[in-house]
Amino acid sequence: xxxxxxxxxxxxxxxxxxxxxxxxxxFIFPSSSELDLLDxxxxxxxxxxxxxxxxxxxAGIVGGIQANIANPVKFLVDNMQMGxxxxxxxxxxxxxxxxxxxxxxxxPRGAQNPLSEDLILKGELEPxxxxxxxxxxxxxxxxEYIRRExxxxxxxxxxxxxxYGRHDKFDPNHSHMIPAVIRKISxxxxxxxxxxxxxxxxxxxxxxxxxxxxxxxxxxxxxxFEEMPQNINVGLGHDYTINEYYxxxxxxxxxxxxxxxxxxxxxxxxxxxxDDSQLKEFGWRYKTSLEDGIxxxxxxxxxxxxx
Numbered sequence: 001x002x003x004x005x006x007x008x009x010x011x012x013x014x015x016x017x018x019x020x021x022x023x024x025x026x027f028i029f030p031s032s033s034e035l036d037l038l039d040x041x042x043x044x045x046x047x048x049x050x051x052x053x054x055x056x057x058x059a060g061i062v063g064g065i066q067a068n069i070a071n072p073v074k075f076l077v078d079n080m081q082m083g084x085x086x087x088x089x090x091x092x093x094x095x096x097x098x099x100x101x102x103x104x105x106x107x108p109r110g111a112q113n114p115l116s117e118d119l120i121l122k123g124e125l126e127p128x129x130x131x132x133x134x135x136x137x138x139x140x141x142x143x144e145y146i147r148r149e150x151x152x153x154x155x156x157x158x159x160x161x162x163x164y165g166r167h168d169k170f171d172p173n174h175s176h177m178i179p180a181v182i183r184k185i186s187x188x189x190x191x192x193x194x195x196x197x198x199x200x201x202x203x204x205x206x207x208x209x210x211x212x213x214x215x216x217x218x219x220x221x222x223x224x225f226e227e228m229p230q231n232i233n234v235g236l237g238h239d240y241t242i243n244e245y246y247x248x249x250x251x252x253x254x255x256x257x258x259x260x261x262x263x264x265x266x267x268x269x270x271x272x273x274x275d276d277s278q279l280k281e282f283g284w285r286y287k288t289s290l291e292d293g294i295x296x297x298x299x300x301x302x303x304x305x306x307x
Contacts, residue, residue, distance in 0.1 A: 001222075002026045004052035004095075006037060006086060007059030012101060012160075014167040015215040016058070025222075028052060032059075037082040040089065047093040054097035054225075055090045056218065057083065057139070061132075063169075064176045065268055068129040076131030083139030091146050091153060097225060098155040099218070100143050104162070104207075104233065104274050106133040114275035117159065117231040126269050144230060156228055158221065161235030161274050165211030165293060166300045178208055178294070181246060182301050185255045194257040196250075200267030202243035202259070207235050207273050210293035213286040220284050229278050236286055237276035242267075252294045 007013040008029030016022060017029060028050055035046050037059055061071075061078050068075055083100070090098055107115040108123025120140065125133045143155035164178035172180050188196050217234050240248075246259055279285075288296075 001053045002028065002050070003222075004047075004050065004055045005029045006035075006055070006057050006082075007101075010058060010060070010062070011163065011165065011167045011169070011211050012058040012214060015165060015211045016056070016218055018166075019212070019215045019219065021216075021219040024219075037085055038078060040085045043085045044089040044092065047089045047095065051093070052090075052095055054099070054222070055086065055095055056099045056101070057086050058101045059086075060101075060135075064180065065128050065266060068132055069266070072131040075129070076135055079132060079135030080138050083135060084142065087139060087142050087146065087155065091155070096153050098143065098146075098153070099221065099225075100139050100155065100157040102136045102140050102157045102159045102231075103132070104159055104235070104272055105129050106136045106140065106159075107272070109269050113271045113273040114237070115233070115273065116275040117229070117233060117278060120231070128266060128268050140231060147230070154225055156225070157231045158217070159231060159233045159274070160214050161207040161209050161233070162272070163211045163214060164208050165297050167211070168297060168300070170301055170304070177206065177242070178245060178249070179297065179301070181249050182253070182294070182298055185246075185250055185253050186298070186301065188257065189253055189255045196246070196255075196257060196259050197262045198242060198246055198259050199262055199265035200242070201261050201263060202241060202246065204242050204267045204269070205239045205271040205273065206242065206245070207237075207239040208245070208290075208293075209235050209286055210288035210296070212296075213288050216287065217284055221282075224282070228282060232278050232282065233274035233276060234279060234284075235274040235276060237274070237279070239271065239273045240290070248290055249294055249298075252291065252298055
């Protein structure tokens, strides 16, 4: 099977390609300079030239709370344009299988947890990443519309919980929480600091899955794509507080200092836990524990800063 993978240079894309299972497929993974997803005509030409059997759309402008707050226009416009271009051009080229990688941030901020797949567009979004969420909702709905018009087109959406892992970004201005905290605590230990600040009260709950497990799910889903639900949450089915993540990371790194809370900082949604009922029924479960995942990610961080 020939698979076009967008976002091959991102964390999800790299974890898919480095999986041992990737050798079973013929992956096409153009860089952004080779395929500009913001150029609809270029996407159409590329699709017709390579004629993939399937598309996995993992490309996107991503980042943590600070990046989303600072660049809402880019997070909305670029992500929405990329999604609409790749979906419509794949359909027009006759590609009948499309795996759209979305995000649990598109669920309403006030929805009851755990968050089930039928909650999309059932309430107000979290303001700190609303632009990104709107773009993801548009692509998810478009997949549904394309399949509604022609059931032969299996255009389906995977909704991962928060991710971390190998190939993550460790820039505190652009990264998500776990890689940012790994860097923060690692540097604090090196500098001999005794106190580390935590944004907010640390009681907000988050579900983070190791990115290697998402890659494992992708290959599982490819093999059972007909049976996969139209929209499916992929995560752990349980969560931890921000304070617990800080302590787990500190334990792995060997930092034994104190934590203090900066109550002036934004914390986002109080909880964001996916409902994994459909995932269990589909027959897949994550493999990597929080401690093992942090250890592997910390090791990758050490290798990346020593290059």
